[in-house]
Amino acid sequence: MKAMPVAAIARAVVVALAAVLAACGSAPKQQAAPEAAPARAPQGFPVDVYERLAAQGEAVYRVGPADALVVLTVRRGGSLGRLGHDHVIASRSMQGFVAPAQGRADLYMPLAELTVDEPALRTEAGLDTQPTASDIEGTRTNMQDKVLRVQEFPYALVQVRGVDAKTQPASANVSITLLGTTRTSTMPLILVTTQDALRAIGMTELKQSEFGIAPFSLLGGALQVEDAFKVRFDIRARASMSP
Template sequence: MAKNPRPLSTIATTTRSRALPAALLCLLLCACAPAALTPPAVPAAPSSPSSTGKPGARPAAPARPSAPAAPAGQPPAAAPPAGAKPPAAPANYYDQARAAGRQVLRIDARNSLIAVTVRRGGALARFGHDHVVASRAIEGQAVAPANGQPGRTDFRFRLDEMIVDDSALRAHAGLNSPPSADAIAGTRSNMLTKALNAEKFPYVQLSATSASLDGPLQADITLQGVTRRYAIPAKLTATGAGLSASGALTIKQSDFGITPFAVFGGAIAVQDQLELRFDIVATLNGTINGVTNGTINAPR
């Protein structure tokens, strides 16, 4: 007598139970890198049939994707069109300052740093990693506030020159377990190609003014073609050699149209907030990408 076949529901249940651990492992590994900063993909416009329904008629034009909405509870900030150059000082601002007898300083890249800590979140956060990305390749100019005249700085840095998970910077951020070399390489690749689209938006731009050395800085930060304004508490110090500024602030990825990555309903996620700290040094003989005593224009 032939044996009764196993019910289909039993077979499906067994298959799902074997597949779940593998799927869970894949998703946990994907959540470790700042691919978590990946912005939402713009869905491709479907091919629409002609309104007449006649064969051979041209399809309707696809709809343009809408711009990202401002975060809830915050006033919308002006955002230039995608790919547009960020706002900057007038082309002759630093020439005019120099002609007026004010010292025009250059950013000293050897002694300047911008570091951003990206932290994991969610109930299963222990399966992910926190990361620190930083730049020491900062270029720009500055004028210190003096004699009742406000100070100003304009500088920028390239995303593809950022350092990922430097051991000393991780230790400063309180992160004592460095990811593997493969994880760091994957984080860098995902950050540049998926999260930040560095090919289209290669620079992060900052323009800031201050009425006095007591601050705060009124700063416009431009990332991914979106500009937001922040009042940044900062310590400004003028010396005979130049000017330094240091401080910290927290920004949100969503403020720049970036949606933090999450799976399992948020059980594994990257936090929306980014912790940014900076130490910027500007001198008369600043170093720009290893070149001293050079002349550069305000980034724009």
């Protein structure tokens, strides 16, 4: 996985952070559709680790439904790219736990709950085309059935280790598992701490091919989806007595 240069991401996330603070610390859920019910954790998800840490008196924070917003911007390419559309894919249902003293977090994202082309998110991304409702539904169906194969791989998993918060932006080793393939990189992020919550804001760039996904392509690549895509995230973890 390829991370954006630290200087560039520092500028971008500081702007994002300023907007967050100007909004009086509003959480991502204020932008969201009605809150979804918690998704069942994947088999083998390390809830027991956080239960043990909480029992030992360590602070454990929970990321609940609608506490996180993850947005993927996927761009069209090729000589006939003007005939296609860019797309914005979003998750508002990432969940998991954070143990700050351990410098670790474990999160999971239910892929069946991803949204496609929410109007507000398209506007924020500065996209210059507007797909029809039929286009959006077709994209969502193709993404879930053929690209992500959500029946076989219902979750994306995120492991965060080795958080270094001594500087801003902070950095962390982030492992993302998608379609059974795990990729790890060092990722810069802005950390915001309040009395009862932690917040991580950042951006990075990933490639579909890193997870074994062949980007959509027609006519010998004249109409295609670009391999690289941008990811931005705004994740809040709230203090919890125990998992």
